[in-house]
Amino acid sequence: MEAHRQEILERKEQLTDYDEPIRKIVRYVGEPLHPGHEALETASLSLLDAYACLAAALKAPGVSRILGGVFEGEDAGGSISIPGTHLRAGLLSGAFQIGSLIRWLDYNDTFLAKEWGHPSDNLGAILAVADYLSGKGRELTVADVLTCLIKAYEVQGTLALENSFNRFGFDHVILVKVASAAVAASMLGGDEQAIASAVSNAFADAGPLRCYRHFPNTGSRKSWAAGDASSRGLLLAGLAIKGEMGYPKVLSTPRWGLADTLFDGAPLSLSGHLGTYIIENILFKVSFPAEFHAQTAVECAIRLHKKIKDRLEEIDRIEIETHEAAIRIIDKKGPLHNYADRDHCLQYMVAVALLNGRLTADDYEDEMAKNPWIDRLRGLMEVTENERFSREYHERDKRSIANSVKVVFRCGTSIKEEFDYPLGHRKRREEAKPRLLKKAEECFKEIYSEDKIARIMQLFHHKELFYKLSIREWMELFHKEGESHDRRSAKS
Structure with missing residues (x-):
């Protein structure tokens, strides 16, 4: 007993060697969290919304490239359920597929600050680990998963509040990797030293570059980059659990550390309190899959549609006033070559909404882009x-x-x-809730029967039952094979 206590003390002492942001993340993730009503309610919406986005993505062109594993036979014998499909996968492949599907259509929740990102990207790792642990006899409940979700959101979002990776050309999914590594290590039973190792290795990965989100390289990698980051975070967590070493000064080492390498010497900042702020202030994409900096612009355009649809020939110019971040990311002129180009172009999204009074995922496909009025309207736009x-x-x-x-x-x-605030903003949360639920039901109609959708929504609305439900039962409810098990889940 004394030797064990001494070992714990030594490991805690070693933790003091780590840079302060890493220590802060480790303490937060490793300690119990007791979220309040608003945090849990919003986390529930985030979980349901992530499943809705995943369901909608299953009909998208290109998704077949990631389903069933990248290599033939890779997922043979896997136990991780891929929602909305009959597929099962290995742990890392499952995290990659789930995370990529949630993110595929750019329809999942968002947090915007100095850095941007989609905290539900972390659900790739969280859901895969929860399913894995349940198969090993450690049954997690939906409430357990919601607590992990809140922690991952908080780590990613709080880092985003104070640090901008995009200004230096690096993509925000580095923060998905960090948050997934931290929470996955904790879920897998890692102590503080293991969590610190996983987080430090995630920072040591740095990257990737943002080039695939911008002209002339805009492409489909942005649909699976988050799944890649979440599964990579899980891999690093697994290595840490097995005793892989960490890198205490990965952030601060002169010349070779993250600060000098990525930030021109500016330190990574994490001064804010870690609690439940991010989940409580998460942004939902309620009505249309538009890059979030454009959400209120699209709302404006939809509102204007009826007033201008019969006067297109009379338009002299279209003036769009926006914020600096939108100009940096989605102010695009010239040819747009593919879906990924169009769904990150402010002018394209506004043009489609002005023309049609709506914006759907299909509107980014080549068929819609052929409409000559889209480029005509884009040519009349001035963005300031x-x-x-x-x-x-x-x-x-x-x-x-x-x-x-x-x-x-x-x-x-x-x-x-x-509009100052989009429909998915905290200040419009009550207005958004019924429409978020409708969004989920509409997305589920693409792949589930009416009876199954009714069972899913019934569970969601009965929160006491929902929170106590095992995560394996919840995930099996979304699996295409398992109708008999689904019925047992809905009645339990």
Whole structure:
């Protein structure tokens, strides 16, 4: 007993060697969390919404490249259920597939700050590990998974509040890797030293580059980059559990550390309190799969549609006022070559919404892009920064994502719409909830029967039963094989 106590003390002492941001993440992830009502309710919505996004993605072109494992026979004998399919996978492959499907259509929840990202990307690792542990006899409940979700969101989002990787050309999925590594290591039973090892190795990976999100390299990698990051975080967690060493000064070592290599010497910052702020302020994509900096612009355009649809020939120009982050990411001129180009182009999204009064995933496909009016309207657009929009985007009590769209006609008259907060914002949460549930049901209709959808939604609405439900039963409910088990789950 004394030797064991001494070993624990020595390992805790070793933790002090790590850079402070890593120690802070380790302490937060390793300690019990007791989320309040708002955090748990919002986490429940995030989980359901992630499954909805995954279901919608199964119909998307290109998804077949990632389903069933990358290599033939890779997933033979795997136990991880891939929701919405008859497939099962190995642990790492399952994390990759689940994470990629959730992220595929750019329809999942979002958090915007100095860095951007989609915290539900971490569900690739979280759900795969939960399913894996259940198969090993350690039954986790939905409530357990929601707590892990909240922690992963908090790690990724709080790092995003204070650090910008994109300014240096690196992609935000590095934060998915870090958060997934931390939470997965904890879920797998790792102590503080193991969690620290996993997190430090995730930071040591750095990258990837953001080039696949921007002209002229915009491409489909952005649909699976998050699944890759989440499964990589899980791999690093597994290695840490087996005793793989960590790198205590990975952030601060002169020349070779992350600060000097990525940030031109500026230290990685993590000064904020880690609690439940990120899940409580998460942004949902409720009505359309648009890059989140464009959500309010699309809302404006949809509102304007009926007023301008019969006056297209009369338009002189279209003035879009936005915030600095949107200009940096989605202000695009010139040819758009593919889906990935179009769903990250502010002008394209606004043009489609003005023309059709809606924006769906299909509107990014080649068939819609052939409409000559889209490029005609894009050519009339002027995008400028509104300083108030940029300032309030970063203010902690506002966190707005404002846009305005003004259509000016040749006769000199004009009409304008402006939104500070998109429908998925915390300030519009109650307005959004029924539409989020409708979004889920509509997405589920693509692959499930009405009876199965009713069972899923019934469970979700009975929170006491929902929180106590085993995660394996919840995941089997979404599996295409297992109707008899699904019925038992719904009645339990």
